[in-house]
Amino acid sequence: xxxxxxxxxxxxxxxxxxxxxxxxxxxxxxxxxxxxxxxxxxxxxxxxxxxxxxxxxxxxxxxxxxxxxxxxxxxxxxxxxxxxxxxxxxxxxxxxxxxxxxxxxxxxxxxxxxxxxxxxxxxxxxxxxxxxxxxxxxxxxxxxxxxxxxxxxxxxxxxxxxxxxxxxxxxxxxxxxxxxxxxxxxxxxxxxxxxxxxxxxxxxxxxxxxxxxxxxxxxxxxxxxxxxxxxxxxxxxxxxxxxxxxxxxxxxxxxxxxxxxxxxxxxxxxxxxxxxxxxxxx
Numbered sequence: 001x002x003x004x005x006x007x008x009x010x011x012x013x014x015x016x017x018x019x020x021x022x023x024x025x026x027x028x029x030x031x032x033x034x035x036x037x038x039x040x041x042x043x044x045x046x047x048x049x050x051x052x053x054x055x056x057x058x059x060x061x062x063x064x065x066x067x068x069x070x071x072x073x074x075x076x077x078x079x080x081x082x083x084x085x086x087x088x089x090x091x092x093x094x095x096x097x098x099x100x101x102x103x104x105x106x107x108x109x110x111x112x113x114x115x116x117x118x119x120x121x122x123x124x125x126x127x128x129x130x131x132x133x134x135x136x137x138x139x140x141x142x143x144x145x146x147x148x149x150x151x152x153x154x155x156x157x158x159x160x161x162x163x164x165x166x167x168x169x170x171x172x173x174x175x176x177x178x179x180x181x182x183x184x185x186x187x188x189x190x191x192x193x194x195x196x197x198x199x200x201x202x203x204x205x206x207x208x209x210x211x212x213x214x215x216x217x218x219x220x221x222x223x224x225x226x227x228x229x230x231x232x233x234x235x236x237x238x239x240x241x242x243x244x245x246x247x248x249x250x251x252x253x254x255x256x257x258x259x260x261x262x263x264x265x266x267x268x269x270x271x272x273x274x275x276x277x278x279x280x281x282x
Contacts, residue, residue, distance in 0.1 A: 006269075007055030010048070014070065015089045023086045024070035025063045029055020033096035034279070035087065036062040038264070039103030040128075040199045041192050043068045046264045047102075053272035054100075057280060061094055063087065065105075067198040074198055080111055080205045087112040097121070098279050099221075102263045104128040104202050107209065110243075113219045123224035123275045125263050126231060130210040131242045134235035136162050137207045143200065152193040153177055159199065165232025165260075213239070217246040224251050224278040226271065228258035236260075251278065 007028045014024050026044055028051050036054070038047050044062040051060040065083060067074040075082065087108065090096070099122040101109030106127025113119050128135060139162035146155035157176040161169055168176070180189065225243055227236050244250055253274055255262055263271045 006049065006052035007060075008052055010051075012070070015086075015093050017072075017082070017086045017089050019075070019082070019085070021066065021072035021075065021082075021086070022070070023063065023066070023072070023090065025061050025090060026051075027059060027061050028052060029058055029060045031056075031058045032098065033094045034058040034060050034098040034100065035090060035094070035096045036060055037087070037099070037101040037105030037108050038062070038065065039105045040202050041195050042264060043191065043195075045069075047268070050263050050268035050272050053269050054276060057276050058098065059094075061090060061096065063090055065108075068195065074201055078201050078205075080108060080209065083108045084112045084115060088116055091116065091118055098123075100124070100263075100275055101127065103260065104206065107206065110216050110219065110223075111209075113221045113223075114216055117220045119221040121222045121224070121279050122219075123226065123278060125226040125271060126228065126233065126236050126260055127225075127239060127243070128206050128235075129213050129239040129243060130206055130235060131213060131238040133210055134238045135203075135206050135210075137203065138162055140200065140203070143196075147196060147200070152196060153180065153189075155196050156180060156189070156192060159196075163203075166234065167232060213242045214246050216243060217248065219247055222249040222251070222278075223247050224253060224275065226253045226255065226262075226274065228260060228262050228266070229254055229256035230259045233260055253278075 010026045010028045012026050044064040051062045054060050064071045097120040099109050099119050102125045106124035113122050139158045142158045143155045258266050
């Protein structure tokens with residue numbers, strides 16, 4: 001896809017979830033409805049390029065998950081069930097048959113498709129599916145302590161070391177803090193800092209779903225499973241293998257040169273093209 005084929009006109013809307021929470025979304029493009037679910041430590045706007053590329057063939061609804069932007073708070077009773085309820089309300093409103101999710105958004109997509117058979121096809125990129133504890137939760141205690149003390153960079157560094165690729169896990173804490181300052185723009189770091197509390201609750205849900213991948217045999221939609229060859233995240237290989245073993249209908253696609261952030265940072269055009277081809281294939 002060339003830049004000439006990316007939609008840049010966006011409009012905003014809201015729906016009201018079952019518990020009364022306002023859920024915001026932005027939309028772009030034309031064609032059949034497709035819902036896009038962003039990952040943890042991110043917002044819908046971080047996927048505007050991905051949405052724009054998909055907008056050539058779909059009307060894309062990029063949901064702003066709870067705790068972000070114009071959407072309501074996660075709430076004291078936050079769970080992935082709430083995320084699925086939010087998704088169901090939007091799906092019913094726009095009559096979406098297609099669903100894309102990245103990372104934690106991929107886990108939500110699988111859960112949503114499991115309980116809502118309105119989706120014809122879904123695509124997930126490195127979904128946050130934990131098999132045998134492969135998604136580490138060892139960072140939570142230190143992370144909570146840093147948050148309580150207002151040390152947001154420390155919390156972010158703790159998470160980045162424990163949940164990152166093997167090369168990141170070998171870095172000392174002080175060096176990770178330096179690297180995060182150098183390689184992530186201040187504006188982006190500020191967004192991440194605001195989302196650190198939400199990230200904690202979302203990863204607790206990932207932990208609660210550990211080794212429940214067998215439930216996805218109930219997914220009736222066809223599923224495109226995508227991952228990056230340069231991701232380096234230990235959980236990904238286990239997740240893809242486990243999902244392939246239980247999903248009634250699935251296709252695997254590796255992007256050899258991409259990392260975990262293919263859809264939102266590394267190459268949204270390439271990922272979008274693959275998603276588009278899969279969704280439009282009979």
